Amino acid sequence: MRKLGELPAKSVIREFDPRTERMVDVLRETKTAYGDYSPQPLRISLIAPLPFLRKEGIRPEDLERDAVFVGLRIFANCCTAENVPVRDCRTILASSLSYLVKLTDELLEKCPFLAKTDGVHAPTVAFIPEKYRLDGRRAEEILDRCISKWLNIVEKSKEEPAAPMVQPAMKL
Numbered sequence: 001m002r003k004l005g006e007l008p009a010k011s012v013i014r015e016f017d018p019r020t021e022r023m024v025d026v027l028r029e030t031k032t033a034y035g036d037y038s039p040q041p042l043r044i045s046l047i048a049p050l051p052f053l054r055k056e057g058i059r060p061e062d063l064e065r066d067a068v069f070v071g072l073r074i075f076a077n078c079c080t081a082e083n084v085p086v087r088d089c090r091t092i093l094a095s096s097l098s099y100l101v102k103l104t105d106e107l108l109e110k111c112p113f114l115a116k117t118d119g120v121h122a123p124t125v126a127f128i129p130e131k132y133r134l135d136g137r138r139a140e141e142i143l144d145r146c147i148s149k150w151l152n153i154v155e156k157s158k159e160e161p162a163a164p165m166v167q168p169a170m171k172l
Contacts, residue, residue, distance in 0.1 A: 023048075023056045024063075027072065031063055041070040045101040047094075050076035050083075053120055060119045073101065073108075076122035080143070081115035084125060084136050089144035093123060096147045099154055113146050123147070 016026055027044060034042060046058070053076060060072045075097050079085045086093060100108065100121070108114065108121065115124035125139045127146075133139045 018052075023052075024058055027058070027063055031069055042068055043070045043073065045073045045075065047075045047077050047097055047101075049078040050120065050122060051078070074120045075100065076120050079122070081117050081122040081124045082126070084139060086123065086140055086143070089140055089147065092144055092147050092151065096151055099151070113143060113150065 014026065014030070016023065023046075027046065030044060031042065044063070046053075053074060058074060060074060063069065063072045065071050077090065077093060077097060100111065100114065103111070109116070112127050113123055114121050115126060116122075123143060125133050125143055128139055128142050132142060
């Protein structure tokens with residue numbers, strides 16, 4: 001997890017009116033405007049509700065890679081890959097996404113609570129046993145605890161590692 005580091009570039013916030021603009025056009029505009037000024041290869045991460053992403057039909061292939069642009073990553077933030085709405089864990093999910101956008105593609109693929117469907121990364125409940133997953137509320141609670149524990153590990157790894165503890169020998 002030490003590979004996370006700090007974000008190497010600035011975050012850009014831009015207003016968006018879905019009645020008059022298409023998100024893919026805004027992403028192309030962003031790529032063009034900031035690609036030349038980025039000291040490192042530019043990667044755009046889009047975090048949005050899954051229904052919006054589906055309505056807009058945005059795919060990572062919509063923005064072609066080149067020497068200064070390494071790609072578009074899309075993350076869903078309101079429901080799981082299985083279309084289970086997440087209501088109570090949105091805050092913790094938003095915190096985790098701030099770390100996930102920094103991961104390499106290889107590390108992102110290994111994340112146990114994240115699935116990639118049609119180019120969109122979304123939280124998943126697939127790792128939860130089916131008997132718990134069938135109850136949406138319980139599945140969301142388990143997902144919340146899983147993401148919270150993952151965040152605790154990631155945030156502790158940014159701190160100085162603690163000295164190893166000596167374990168007393170076990171008596172039989």
